[in-house]
Amino acid sequence: MKWQFKPGLPIYQQLVSIMKNSIANGTYPAGAKLPPVREIAMEAGVNPNTMQRAFATLEQEGLLYSVRTSGRFVTEDQNMLNNLRKDLSGDYIRELVSQLTQLGMSREEILAAVSEWIQKEDK
Amino acid sequence: MKWQFKPGLPIYQQLVSIMKNSIANGTYPAGAKLPPVREIAMEAGVNPNTMQRAFATLEQEGLLYSVRTSGRFVTEDQNMLNNLRKDLSGDYIRELVSQLTQLGMSREEILAAVSEWIQKEDK
Amino acid sequence: MKWQFKPGLPIYQQLVSIMKNSIANGTYPAGAKLPPVREIAMEAGVNPNTMQRAFATLEQEGLLYSVRTSGRFVTEDQNMLNNLRKDLSGDYIRELVSQLTQLGMSREEILAAVSEWIQKEDK
Amino acid sequence: MKWQFKPGLPIYQQLVSIMKNSIANGTYPAGAKLPPVREIAMEAGVNPNTMQRAFATLEQEGLLYSVRTSGRFVTEDQNMLNNLRKDLSGDYIRELVSQLTQLGMSREEILAAVSEWIQKEDK
DNA sequence: GTGGTCTAGACCACA
DNA sequence: GTGGTCTAGACCACT
Numbered sequence: 001m002k003w004q005f006k007p008g009l010p011i012y013q014q015l016v017s018i019m020k021n022s023i024a025n026g027t028y029p030a031g032a033k034l035p036p037v038r039e040i041a042m043e044a045g046v047n048p049n050t051m052q053r054a055f056a057t058l059e060q061e062g063l064l065y066s067v068r069t070s071g072r073f074v075t076e077d078q079n080m081l082n083n084l085r086k087d088l089s090g091d092y093i094r095e096l097v098s099q100l101t102q103l104g105m106s107r108e109e110i111l112a113a114v115s116e117w118i119q120k121e122d123k
Numbered sequence: 124m125k126w127q128f129k130p131g132l133p134i135y136q137q138l139v140s141i142m143k144n145s146i147a148n149g150t151y152p153a154g155a156k157l158p159p160v161r162e163i164a165m166e167a168g169v170n171p172n173t174m175q176r177a178f179a180t181l182e183q184e185g186l187l188y189s190v191r192t193s194g195r196f197v198t199e200d201q202n203m204l205n206n207l208r209k210d211l212s213g214d215y216i217r218e219l220v221s222q223l224t225q226l227g228m229s230r231e232e233i234l235a236a237v238s239e240w241i242q243k244e245d246k
Numbered sequence: 247m248k249w250q251f252k253p254g255l256p257i258y259q260q261l262v263s264i265m266k267n268s269i270a271n272g273t274y275p276a277g278a279k280l281p282p283v284r285e286i287a288m289e290a291g292v293n294p295n296t297m298q299r300a301f302a303t304l305e306q307e308g309l310l311y312s313v314r315t316s317g318r319f320v321t322e323d324q325n326m327l328n329n330l331r332k333d334l335s336g337d338y339i340r341e342l343v344s345q346l347t348q349l350g351m352s353r354e355e356i357l358a359a360v361s362e363w364i365q366k367e368d369k
Numbered sequence: 370m371k372w373q374f375k376p377g378l379p380i381y382q383q384l385v386s387i388m389k390n391s392i393a394n395g396t397y398p399a400g401a402k403l404p405p406v407r408e409i410a411m412e413a414g415v416n417p418n419t420m421q422r423a424f425a426t427l428e429q430e431g432l433l434y435s436v437r438t439s440g441r442f443v444t445e446d447q448n449m450l451n452n453l454r455k456d457l458s459g460d461y462i463r464e465l466v467s468q469l470t471q472l473g474m475s476r477e478e479i480l481a482a483v484s485e486w487i488q489k490e491d492k
Numbered sequence: 493g494t495g496g497t498c499t500a501g502a503c504c505a506c507a
Numbered sequence: 508g509t510g511g512t513c514t515a516g517a518c519c520a521c522t
Contacts, residue, residue: 036494037494047513066494092219096219099215103208104147331472335479346461364479379497405509406511407510418498421511424510437505440508441510493522499515502512506509507509
């Protein structure tokens with residue numbers, strides 16, 4: 001895990017994104033116990049309150065749930081996790097389309113380029 | 124143009140990327156005269172030597188050519204420019220595939236997702 | 247039983263209210279013998295004199311009666327108990343109407359809302 | 370406005386409730402500008418951050434919106450405000466029913482009592 | 493030792 | 508002067 005923050009976007013929001021990715025890619029699978037707030041905050045080099053805020057946001061979105069004296073856990077709702085993956089992939093694709101559009105490519109050209117690229121790499 | 128640099132990567136390389144984008148998307152079209160190094164370096168807030176190095180790299184790749192007493196110009200070789208666009212789009216697509224692969228998607232799923240997204244946005 | 251007191255209102259009055267509720271809801275049914283003052287005062291964490299004063303008030307209102315050598319008992323006058331329940335419910339209803347009036351609802355709207363709520367919850 | 374907090378419930382949640390009431394009863398009508406966070410926090414005797422958290426919660430629920438350099442405002446969405454009033458009245462009614470049920474009254478009796486009380490007070 | 497709350501005080505962007 | 512963010516440090520309930 002790399003804890004590197006860009007200026008211009010609140011740290012706690014970047015923490016939310018990072019944690020979402022970690023959950024989506026299975027670093028923290030469904031039902032897994034997360035490290036304690038204080039520990040993961042120290043690892044990330046941020047104040048525990050900042051990490052707490054990120055976790056609270058994720059909890060509010062239903063991706064996490066906390067058991068007061070025991071720790072925080074990833075939701076076990078597979079539907080939720082699938083939606084998360086779908087949302088994140090949508091974000092990435094939107095970003096790609098935005099960049100390629102800025103390069104002057106039409107949607108059809110973009111799709112063709114992606115298709116070609118994937119077949120080429122398949123070898 | 125936003126001149127913002129990420130730590131961890133040499134600035135001159137980031138300048139190369141930015142200039143490539145500007146050329147690819149037509150900010151500096153084929154044959155266009157570029158601003159003087161000193162001027163564009165000041166705008167970017169970098170040392171003129173750093174900008175010089177970026178331009179030299181671009182020149183070496185054939186994207187720019189300089190005329191001793193008159194300035195630097197974008198190549199007029201359309202083939203070169205098309206390749207540039209293709210390379211850049213390849214970079215972006217590679218990045219996308221990398222991210223979505225990390226989310227556990229197969230190449231087929233990635234292509235399907237992109238295709239679906241583009242059609243959806245077309246409405 | 248929870249013995250929790252709000253500031254701003256004499257404790258003995260709050261004790262009276264709590265005891266009235268306990269009598270009204272049948273915790274102490276008609277004719278039942280109450281625990282000794284000292285015991286119930288200790289349980290509530292108040293001075294026995296304070297509890298004594300609450301009991302005296304209830305006795306004065308006719309809800310309790312004491313037999314010198316045997317203890318205190320809830321009245322057996324069903325009429326009295328029914329009135330108690332009616333008075334208490336009246337207090338609660340007054341409070342509700344006050345709150346909803348403050349929200350800008352007319353008496354008719356309040357009645358309609360209560361009626362609707364009860365039917366909804368009946369399912 | 371009385372800023373009095375009960376132990377056992379987080380202050381920021383109580384602030385949310387108080388502000389909801391103030392919005393519902395028209396103290397702060399639709400579109401109204403709220404006092405600055407720092408000011409209202411001082412008036413309530415809480416830390417500005419705590420008040421900020423309460424406001425952020427209300428904002429997330431759509432009851433408020435903030436304009437960064439200008440202040441916070443009540444939503445102008447009448448639908449939202451009507452729902453608020455309905456939710457709050459539902460809470461109050463639920464509380465009443467709970468109390469009267471504990472007094473041994475059935476739902477029918479509760480409705481009858483409210484109806485009677487309202488007619489009596491109409492005189 | 494966990495999550496949760498609260499305070500105090502600082503800094504930032506914006507206009 | 509506004510809202511927003513962040514840190515540091517404290518306390519609490521629960522087990």
